[in-house]
Amino acid sequence: MKFRVGIIGCGNIFPMHAYPVRALENCELAAVCDNKEDRVKARAQEFNCKAYTNYEEMLDRENFDVVHVCTPHYLHPPMVIKALERGCHVLTEKPMSTNYEDAVKMVETADRTGKTLAVIFQNRYNPGSVLAKKILDSGELGKVLGAKLDVTWMRTDEYYSKSDWKGTWDKEGGGVMIDQAIHTFDLLRWLLDSEPEYVDCHLENRTHKLIEVEDEADGVIRFKNGVLASFYTINYYSEDSDVHLQLHCENGKIDIASDTAMISLKDGRKYEAARAPGESFPYGNVKSYWGVSHIKQIGAFYGSLAKGEKPFLDCHDALGTMKMIFGLYDSGRQKKRIML
């Protein structure tokens, strides 16, 4: 069987979805949609498929099995819900939404319609993340005692001025935390295999006069398993520095830097996993900090669908990360610790 696929949104992230879909034998990219006509026409021509400028019309007319949502954050809920209600499985880009209530509605719709909703958090598929999870689950490292992460990237005024939705509370839903650092927060929660008990966050816009949202977020997350994790995320650094995530455990440490994991045990053993030498996105020039794991997550998503199974990263799991992120925003705005 071939899945009939549609993609909504032909912006920056579009290639990371469209090329892997085209390369999969069990997929046919049937139509793409963008409200910018020239953009969607060019992509439709490139991928030899139909073009739409109105997603509702596309969903009404096309009989898709699967829809990918690659649009600004505030559009994910209406687009995902409409596609699920039209009987499609959906793979949406992160974050699910700009507020928790909408993310819950998306999960409820998936449950009600019996369709699969999965969310892109591609870094869980990095070899370093996979190795870290495997060793933690094996118990070799013992209990996790502490965790810390930092994401120090550079998003210039030019980056924001080129976008009609980034940097706004209503359309992006936040700044560095919900857009850039969300991947590392998701990895932290997944690796710890625990949900937050409370969050305590400080939000600041220190350098970006053009935008409403934070360009710095720092604070702590206390997990139900007792781990107190601290974080520091900014997007006014002088470069896109390697993301760091460290888990300090009874019998050693996990250090993730970018997509490489180094695991050192107190008895001297060391393990390392990194991207394969020379591995890159094979379909052209895309941003290096997106990594190379979209292909892996998209392949795994279709593999699960073909077997009639729920994908590993479905919306119920992703909702946990969204709850943590929106809890952090509530804490930052109210300037107090929030119990989750």
Ligand SMILES: NC(=O)c1ccc[n+]([C@@H]2O[C@H](COP(=O)([O-])OP(=O)(O)OC[C@H]3O[C@@H](n4cnc5c(N)ncnc54)[C@H](O)[C@@H]3O)[C@@H](O)[C@H]2O)c1
């Ligand atoms: N996983 C990752 O590493 C990663 C990296 C970059 C972006 N993203 C995510 O991908 C999504 C899109 O980001 P982007 O950088 O590609 O943004 P973008 O602004 O480059 O692209 C969004 C596209 O959606 C189109 N659009 C807007 N309103 C529409 C509508 N009503 N109907 C149809 N199309 C519409 C725009 O014209 C634009 O082409 C976001 O959720 C973002 O967070 C994820």
